[in-house]
Amino acid sequence: MSESKGNASGIASGAASVSPYAGKLLSPDKWVNVSRLVTAYYCNTPDPDVAAQRVSFGTSGHRGSSFLTTFNEAHVLAISHAICRYRQQQGIDGPMFIGIDTHALSEPAFATAMEVFAGNGLDVMISAGGEYTPTPAVSHAIVTHNRGRTAGLADGVVITPSHNPPDNGGIKYNPPHGGPAESAVTDWIETQANELLRSGMQTMRTMPRVSVETAMRASTTRPYDFLNTYVDDLHNIVDMDLLHTSGLHMGVDPLGGAGVHYWPAIVERYRLNLTITRTTVDPTFGFMPADWDGRIRMDPSSAYAMQGLIAQKDAFDVAFACDTDHDRHGIVTSGAGLLPPNHYFVATVEYLCEHRPAWPPAAAIGKTVVGSQLIDRLASKLGRRIYEVPVGFKWFAAGLLDASLAVAGEESAGTCFLRRDGTVWTTDKDGLVPALLAGEMMARTGQDPGALYQTLTHALGSPVEARREASATPAQQAALAALTADKVHSKRLAGEPINAILTQAPGNDAPIGGLKVMADHGWFAARPSGTEPIYKIYGESFQGSHHLQQLLSEAQAIVDEALKGAE
Template identity: 55%
Template sequence: MNARAGQPAQESDLIDIKALVHAYYELIPDVTVPEQRVVFGTSGHRGSSFDAAFNETHIAAITQAIVEYRASQGITGPLFIGRDTHALSRPAETTALEVLSANGVNALVDEFDDFVPTPALSHAIIAYNAAGHDDQADGIVVTPSHNPPRDGGFKYNPPHGGPADSDATNWIANRANEIIAEGSHDVKRSEPTGVGTYDYRGKYVDDLENIIDIEAIKKAGVRIGADPLGGASVHYWSAIAERYGLDLTVVNPTVDPQWGFMTLDWDGKIRMDPSSSSVMASVLKHKDDFDVVTGNDADADRHGIVTPDGGLMNPNHYLAVAVQYLYGHRPGWKPDAAVGKTLVSSTMIDRVASSLGRRLWEVPVGFKWFVPGLVDGSVAFGGEESAGASFLRKDGTVWTTDKDGILLALLASEIIAVTGKSPSELYTELTEKYGSPVYERVDAVATKAQKAALGKLNGSAITADSLAGEPIVAKLSEAPGNGAAVGGVKVVTEHAWFAARPSGTEDVYKIYAESFLGAEHLKRVQAEAKTIVDAALGS
């Protein structure tokens, strides 16, 4: 933990926006250097122009590759495109539009030149493709999500509206690197002409009443504070307040590509992660002013929930409460619709699902795994420990197939309105029934080689037969729900577990651990986890 974590950013912490944008146009990547290649992680290609990892050359090549990919898949409809508030997002969007226009793709930007949250773009794709058109739409979101201000991000959402799967992203990345290596001669570019528009904000906000009990929130007079953390949801929250007449205050409407108003994250960096107590330090000051205060990251696919009685909720705690509440208050959902969770989310969700008589769908990290279930209604809720989730409409049909931080933030208000209790109070009730787990994720710096080795580690390589005094009952390198590779390992006992996997977005690796036997037992689990993994890696 950095000594300044949770403290306001200083001038020395801020990036030079002009220099960052200049580097975007001036630095030419060398794709023989691994750090400068196009690489799609769990949520697209990310990097900084300062590092020659996110530059005009990259975006032009990626967009050309997307054009070729969508043609190979017979996708001929409009391409929805939106950007967040990062400094590199506008230049990247402009580059993409030049390539899309030259290739004859009908790109649709925001009607009001507003920022576009990831869930709003997913919502737009799904709405178009559900309307009976002869063609299909897809989309691009220009965002590095919660990453620091120096970063840019670019992700592709195919016609199902959610994150592209590995087959698509691998093809796009390989083709983009090939284009760059050959001097970008295959890239078609022109001044954008005939670019269409779409009212992302209006369509999304107007539709919220079909997934959230807005009337209950309004009737109960729930006092809501919303902090966009300088991200793309800023005008959405004010539109929601106006459209539905809610007692909702945007506590900080500031948009600043330097994020100079932020408090620093655990490692001393500016990062817009609403699940981090260090990031949310300024938001926590408002906890007694409202019934609930919420936060979102830069593209609004993540949520943070602050209650007067509990402060900032652990994302796992809130997901468990959301599951308990939703499956008891959505009669339009299929009675056999499963509860979706990622492998590194709390076992409390397993216990809640079991008590509800619902099947648990446990998948690897990455929201893309929930997409098929959300589309056909077989999975009514999908959630990640990193504060990302989405769920179905009241009638059991798909809402978004990407994470929706605005939706989950509004759900907290519905829960308060309907139950008369805060989500943190409801979580306490869950612990009284099912035990009180202690959960922690530790991030540590790792080389790319170390991350690669960990990502390929097989459960059979684990030789230990006990963990923190309990017999090991499972050594997983494939997810129980769908058999897909975890990209790491998970080791399970009766009352505890740990998982180790490399980060898909930063040069760190993550050890997740949880124990239902208390904090001291968790420390034992964490200590032994490192020993077990080191032994398996031969280090």
């Protein structure tokens, strides 16, 4: 079990099960063997009778490892064909924008997807310079293309497992609204893909498909300048002129991810005093310190994974990093170290609502059920409505598109917000924009985001938070997702009367896939991860660390009871 606490330093502290390798560079013998990984992608064939080897869309696409036969050529073939069927069923006939990150399995998965998409005659837009393409650049391209259109709508695919370990691969689908696909869409694609898996590789090989060489030369495969289209538009969401004139010294670590070519372009285009601390692209990610469990993850919200940038915190006015597909961010300041994502999101909301006068006054603040209660207190102070949804950025896409949401954020460091004129930017998470906003905030206010957060806590309360994580089998994850209010036998939580037990989110009444228990000065939520074989317990208290630990202990007892008998 790992436990991460929000505190002034941003350093995760925790239980005895934290790996002795956490926060340290691993020796090369512990790095992923890329050759064997790619060989397994082509040679291992999933068994659809084994649940773990089927296509399964979590909170953000299908992810897995070729070593475990959970992300292989057959999976990508099946998903790609299923996406083609979905487009045909829905009448989506505009271009498909495709992005790819720097994971070792992303290149072969991209080749497989291109073979299918070209074989089906899709108009496919790929990066003009052959560079990697961040998730937000794909969302930006879709939204830009579809603005004002009612026909010929575009959609997109991103080949990425996000911040997951180097032996993972992933693929996700973004429909014409530009954000992560809704559950109804992914359920349909998942069902179709698993039917194809059951039909076997021989059947799939007879379906429309061309060689990758033919696919790349096809008249329907066209270059698109994701990089410059995105970079040239940044001044419409962040005050880039202010960043330039302030001379603020910023630092960025792309963590070897898809934005590695974007940051130099941003520096050149806007003449920023921004140091890129590392430009390495290496599919082993051997330059990354290990995460809490001793595995490498490119997670900018993890103090273990971010040790490299945290060590440089005094070299910059503000520094930041993004994950592998650049849809998550981590903010580092000299005073606070690595800011917990909830802390930075609270500071972001307060700053943006004060300094974006063109934003619609009725636009709400989007948060997930595991976001800080401080966001609710701040929204009340600002006179804005809270829109609270289950974990997953897909729940925010429609609101960002029609500007009924001003800003939306997840506890896992995924955020997006409206342009300066109050219209849609992207409908998926964007790691680059909140990173640059940290500089704007400091340039305008003279305080870094950590100091701005502390100022807010003086008026609204100073919570402490923690997140526990532990490995879980599919059966255990299913048992946890099925938790109901009657599993909570106590009427009190850490000494306070329980006010509410939620299994559905207040904002949209959607199941949260677990439960949340709330009292006046604290809450906890328990749910399985939608992206990795683990479960998570989140807790927050406004009465200090002792109260938080009491709250988490009671939460753990409920989870332990739920997992009894589940294998």
